Amino acid sequence: MAPTHILRCCQRGLSWIPVIFIALVVCWSYYAYVVELCIFTILNVGEIVVYLIFFHLSFIMFVWSYWKTIFTKPANPSKEFCLPKPEKERYEKEARPESQQEILWRAASTLPLYTRTGAGAIRYCDRCQVIKPDRCHHCSACDMCVLKMDHHCPWVNNCVGFSNYKFFILFLAYSLVYCLFIAATVLQYFIKFWTNELADTHAKFHVLFLFFVAAMFCISILSLFSYHLWLVGKNRSTIEAFRAPVFRTGSDKNGFSLGFRKNIVQVFGDQKKYWLLPVFTSQGDGLTFPTRLVNADVEQATVNLHPEPTKIVTDLPASPLSDSQNRLLSNDQQANHIEDHLSNNSLKSAGSETITVTMESES
Numbered sequence: 001m002a003p004t005h006i007l008r009c010c011q012r013g014l015s016w017i018p019v020i021f022i023a024l025v026v027c028w029s030y031y032a033y034v035v036e037l038c039i040f041t042i043l044n045v046g047e048i049v050v051y052l053i054f055f056h057l058s059f060i061m062f063v064w065s066y067w068k069t070i071f072t073k074p075a076n077p078s079k080e081f082c083l084p085k086p087e088k089e090r091y092e093k094e095a096r097p098e099s100q101q102e103i104l105w106r107a108a109s110t111l112p113l114y115t116r117t118g119a120g121a122i123r124y125c126d127r128c129q130v131i132k133p134d135r136c137h138h139c140s141a142c143d144m145c146v147l148k149m150d151h152h153c154p155w156v157n158n159c160v161g162f163s164n165y166k167f168f169i170l171f172l173a174y175s176l177v178y179c180l181f182i183a184a185t186v187l188q189y190f191i192k193f194w195t196n197e198l199a200d201t202h203a204k205f206h207v208l209f210l211f212f213v214a215a216m217f218c219i220s221i222l223s224l225f226s227y228h229l230w231l232v233g234k235n236r237s238t239i240e241a242f243r244a245p246v247f248r249t250g251s252d253k254n255g256f257s258l259g260f261r262k263n264i265v266q267v268f269g270d271q272k273k274y275w276l277l278p279v280f281t282s283q284g285d286g287l288t289f290p291t292r293l294v295n296a297d298v299e300q301a302t303v304n305l306h307p308e309p310t311k312i313v314t315d316l317p318a319s320p321l322s323d324s325q326n327r328l329l330s331n332d333q334q335a336n337h338i339e340d341h342l343s344n345n346s347l348k349s350a351g352s353e354t355i356t357v358t359m360e361s362e363s
């Protein structure tokens, strides 16, 4: 086995450590709550039954959404975004970037693309050899282009993107509910053990520790969860919050925002009964997204994607200009301002989670 292959296998194994850590903490919390608290500490049967029902409800929803976030494969660009074979060969042989861009512009003429690089070029991933759809970014941890990439999350050892963003939000929500429920119900027994009102038993250590761990997780998850709720309301990914997408009209951090209600529907779907379940209901295909900016053009369906010197007018298919684009929503109009370009690969979010955003340079 080649040394690089062994190294890659080791990296892949090590990347599961945070997930195993969370799984062990969750298993211990289950034992501590059900056995040590409910069976050995609480004497009132009615209280035990009520606690156990709500505990298991939040536990099942939490594990279900965590599982789906971890094991839902990130969605990748479809075949239409790959260069046809002759074009790819020409692209690889071509040394001049201008000629390479010309090949890309021609290939992109049939694709529904509204965003470009900071320099106004077609966004192309040399590693995956694919034209990047809007909101798609290359993740170096996963070594692939991920549709509507949000960030690579070490705690789920997976890329959070179009295919699992809803699951990720629900995972944060249910882990918060789980920790809040534990902290709230354990508190009175925590105080009783702390003040020695209850006798020193082996349950004491578990109950005291359970409260500390639940409270600690509550604080860290709450900040991350609030940040992502704010992002959902703005229809912005973490990457886009740090670097605004660039459209024909320039960079606009609100370019994909359709108004608060529609932004939520984009992630959670239009049927409210599925909003709280970790089943896929996000709208669209992850390749194209309604953008309010396209409608700013009078000649709606004809978008000139090409940078100024060369004039190639691209006729876009009708499909990406969906109804949500036609009904422009302007209640979300904030002054456009160009976000600072990402200078680091690692970003610290509002929460405690270290978000690793790994992308190629696009400008």
Ligand SMILES: [Zn+2]
Pocket: 125, 126, 127, 128, 129, 137, 138, 139, 143, 144, 145
């Ligand atoms: Zn890529």
Ligand SMILES: [Zn+2]
Pocket: 139, 140, 141, 142, 143, 151, 152, 153, 158, 159, 160
């Ligand atoms: Zn990734």
